[in-house]
Amino acid sequence: MSKLLNYDKEFKSALTISIPVMMGYLVLGFAFGLLLSSFNYDWYLAPLMSIFIYAGALQFVAIGFFNAKVGLIDIAIATIFINIRQSFYGLSLLKKFKHTGKFKKYLIFGLTDETYGLLTTIHEDKRLNKKYFYFFLTALNQFYWIIGSTLGAIIGSNIKFNTNGLEFSLTALFIVLCIEQYKKLQNILPFVIGATASIVALILVPNDKMLISSIVISLLLLFTFQKRVENDK
Incomplete structure (x- = not known):
């Protein structure tokens, strides 16, 4: 102490x-x-x-x-x-x-x-x-x-x-x-990806599996658009 x-x-x-x-x-x-x-x-x-x-x-x-x-x-x-x-x-x-x-x-x-x-x-x-x-x-x-x-x-x-x-x-x-x-990142793409993943999970996945599904979808989209996300920083 x-x-x-x-x-x-x-x-x-x-x-x-x-x-x-x-x-x-x-x-x-x-x-x-x-x-x-x-x-x-x-x-x-x-x-x-x-x-x-x-x-x-x-x-x-x-x-x-x-x-x-x-x-x-x-x-x-x-x-x-x-x-x-x-x-x-x-x-x-x-x-x-x-x-x-x-x-x-x-x-x-x-x-x-x-x-x-x-x-x-x-x-x-x-x-x-x-x-x-x-x-x-x-x-x-x-x-x-x-x-x-x-x-x-x-x-x-x-x-x-x-x-x-x-x-x-x-x-x-x-x-x-x-x-x-x-405000720090000044990059809208990660937030669009997160919102999109959440909406897709909300519509297509049962409520009890929505959170993990939206996380997985977000990760897949982030890996897919990784270069764009990094270039926009």
Whole structure:
């Protein structure tokens, strides 16, 4: 812990850069906590899930699983399909995480869509120790989520709220991050490919297989138009 205190520049930089995620995660985490408490689950499940699972979309879906008493095998299969996208885009961070040493496992565990969005859009300060900067950025984002979900669960356990529509808040944050990605890349083709793949999967594939199907279609299209995507950068 004392060693971490020597990297205050990395911490301050990560804190500044993570402010947009903080604003989103506190609200989204709060929404998750409220939703969890609305199903009469104990408040402490919110921080436990946020510490050991830490997967926003999956945590929202997990509430429905628990309420419907879905079996463990079904939950495991659904978890793979919901989070498999991180296996694909996480590959692009292998080079960044190559020299992160003891932090590498946590950085992999703590990788979320929003953290990925920051890591791939920010202009890194070469004066910073990247290993500690990545660690602080990832840890801060998870901290925001834990605080938001815990507060939501505690307050929701004592005050009744109308939770209709809260699950859409996560989608709203994805949209904002997508816009930020476009501002950096200034290349519309990857987004057109993603939208096309999603529409095709929505029309032709059953709902329970739509996510993985849209990912596979997107990858195939990206490989097909790889030269155009790279030349337009």
